[in-house]
Amino acid sequence: MSDVAVAITRVHHEEWARVVAAVTRRFGDLDIAEEAAAEAFATAVERWPADGVPPNPGAWLTTTAKRKAIDRIRRENKRDDKHEEARVVYDDGSPEPLGAIDDDRLRLIFTCCHPALAMEARLALTLRMVGGLTVPEIARAFLVAESAIGQRITRAKAKIKAAGVPYRVPSAEDLPVRVSGVLTVLFLVFNEGYLATGPDTDPVRQDLTTEAIRLTRLIRVLLPDDGEVAGLLALMLLIEARCTARVAAGGELVALHEQDRGAWDTALIAEGHRLVRERLAAAAAGVAPGRYQILAAINAVHTSARDVRDTDWSQVVALYDQLIHLDPSPIVALNRAIAVAELDGPEVAFAAVDRLATELAGYHAYHASRADVLRRLGRSQEARAAYDIAIDLAGNTAETAYLTRRRDQLR
Amino acid sequence: MQYLVSVIADQSNPGSTDRQPAISSFNERLIAEGYWVFAGGLADTTAATVIDNRGEQAVFSDGPFVESKEYLAGVWVWEAPDLDVALKLATEASKICDRKIEVRPFQ
Numbered sequence: 001m002s003d004v005a006v007a008i009t010r011v012h013h014e015e016w017a018r019v020v021a022a023v024t025r026r027f028g029d030l031d032i033a034e035e036a037a038a039e040a041f042a043t044a045v046e047r048w049p050a051d052g053v054p055p056n057p058g059a060w061l062t063t064t065a066k067r068k069a070i071d072r073i074r075r076e077n078k079r080d081d082k083h084e085e086a087r088v089v090y091d092d093g094s095p096e097p098l099g100a101i102d103d104d105r106l107r108l109i110f111t112c113c114h115p116a117l118a119m120e121a122r123l124a125l126t127l128r129m130v131g132g133l134t135v136p137e138i139a140r141a142f143l144v145a146e147s148a149i150g151q152r153i154t155r156a157k158a159k160i161k162a163a164g165v166p167y168r169v170p171s172a173e174d175l176p177v178r179v180s181g182v183l184t185v186l187f188l189v190f191n192e193g194y195l196a197t198g199p200d201t202d203p204v205r206q207d208l209t210t211e212a213i214r215l216t217r218l219i220r221v222l223l224p225d226d227g228e229v230a231g232l233l234a235l236m237l238l239i240e241a242r243c244t245a246r247v248a249a250g251g252e253l254v255a256l257h258e259q260d261r262g263a264w265d266t267a268l269i270a271e272g273h274r275l276v277r278e279r280l281a282a283a284a285a286g287v288a289p290g291r292y293q294i295l296a297a298i299n300a301v302h303t304s305a306r307d308v309r310d311t312d313w314s315q316v317v318a319l320y321d322q323l324i325h326l327d328p329s330p331i332v333a334l335n336r337a338i339a340v341a342e343l344d345g346p347e348v349a350f351a352a353v354d355r356l357a358t359e360l361a362g363y364h365a366y367h368a369s370r371a372d373v374l375r376r377l378g379r380s381q382e383a384r385a386a387y388d389i390a391i392d393l394a395g396n397t398a399e400t401a402y403l404t405r406r407r408d409q410l411r
Numbered sequence: 412m413q414y415l416v417s418v419i420a421d422q423s424n425p426g427s428t429d430r431q432p433a434i435s436s437f438n439e440r441l442i443a444e445g446y447w448v449f450a451g452g453l454a455d456t457t458a459a460t461v462i463d464n465r466g467e468q469a470v471f472s473d474g475p476f477v478e479s480k481e482y483l484a485g486v487w488v489w490e491a492p493d494l495d496v497a498l499k500l501a502t503e504a505s506k507i508c509d510r511k512i513e514v515r516p517f518q
């Protein structure tokens with residue numbers, strides 16, 4: 001790639017959300033903002049190789065995008081005078097009551113993750129408007145037809161406009177719930193990358209995990225005091241750090257206790273641990289940690305052990321006990337039972353796992369964990385049967401390969 | 412913006428029937444805070460009549476236009492600056508009416 005092409009890619013990563021957010025604020029219309037931002041970047045691709053990269057590329061792009069938006073509104077004005085008149089005079093930077101932070105990108109994120117939109121629309125809209133992914137890229141990421149993603153985004157934008165979803169940072173009172181909604185969207189993007197579903201996809205979609213981390217970093221910059229934002233970023237980093245050790249050369253998933261810990265990314269682990277320590281200090285000062293902070297702390301325990309035998313399982317179980325208070329879901333109970341198996345042995349764990357049989361009957365990880373506990377108890381035949389169910393339910397290719405090997409090792 | 416706020420009753424999960432005093436004081440608050448445009452509770456769906464005069468002759472039929480377990484029990488029209496304000500009020504309204512609420516913008 002030429003220097004200019006590299007610069008454009010970098011600027012696209014860094015400035016896309018800012019350009020969309022600024023144009024949306026100026027004209028009050030996501031549709032116009034998206035199109036104008038795309039046109040501004042296309043103009044950059046045309047001009048920068050000859051003219052050079054401008055000294056302030058973000059400002060150049062925002063100005064260009066605003067001009068493109070005005071052009072479009074003028075064109076539409078000619079078709080429909082009355083209707084468009086209101087738009088041109090819309091919000092020209094007049095002050096509004098704001099939350100603590102005034103950043104257009106934050107407004108954009110909260111609008112795209114608005115609870116009045118369906119979850120799948122929030123995912124697609126956030127990746128398009130904030131992440132700058134194209135419709136074909138999003139379609140590939142979620143293994144959905146391009147037309148379906150395009151329609152999801154169009155409908156979401158139409159609803160935002162018709163229903164009067166405000167372009168605003170929520171009030172301090174609503175902020176925790178709304179931030180938690182944004183983090184849910186980002187964690188779903190991350191998880192789809194971390195354990196990609198579908199028989200024809202790569203087991204790990206690093207494009208998605210990277211994008212989720214990038215957007216979470218952005219939110220961390222915008223909301224530096226939010227403990228759950230720090231917690232989710234730490235959690236993602238500590239999971240991402242183990243990424244290369246998680247899938248073997250043959251495409252099989254490598255369980256945590258079998259991973260080559262030397263292959264873990266020490267820089268990501270160090271960054272994750274720093275964030276966890278920051279939250280532990282806050283917890284010591286009396287700020288109760290949320291779900292992501294506890295999950296991050298659990299992952300910090302795992303990534304602190306140089307050898308799986310050095311894992312502080314009592315600490316892991318204690319953290320799961322804390323998590324169950326916040327989130328008494330059967331999936332958390334299952335993960336706790338897996339840690340209990342390490343601490344108190346498979347018999348105690350089996351009783352805990354067995355209690356979840358009805359609730360988690362359709363969840364592959366339940367059957368995989370049950371199979372593992374049965375294997376440790378020497379109940380091979382039952383273990384095989386449980387692996388069979390887990391293999392049937394698992395959607396990830398690397399996981400299926402791993403489970404099949406474990407099953408076939410049983411005699 | 413104006414929003415049509417529908418109170419949805421559910422035959423399979425009927426809410427409590429003693430809500431009127433709470434709804435009345437909620438209405439007073441809506442008026443005092445400037446959100447209230449219109450409100451009205453509806454009679455049972457069995458009292459509805461459907462008229463179809465798209466053809467040669469008007470046809471009257473007894474009952475609601477669509478039979479379903481869920482039906483409209485009442486409506487409000489609210490004036491609110493944006494959806495967040497409307498949703499916040501609707502969240503309260505659902506608790507007060509002990510019914511589901513739909514918020515739909517006017518064009």
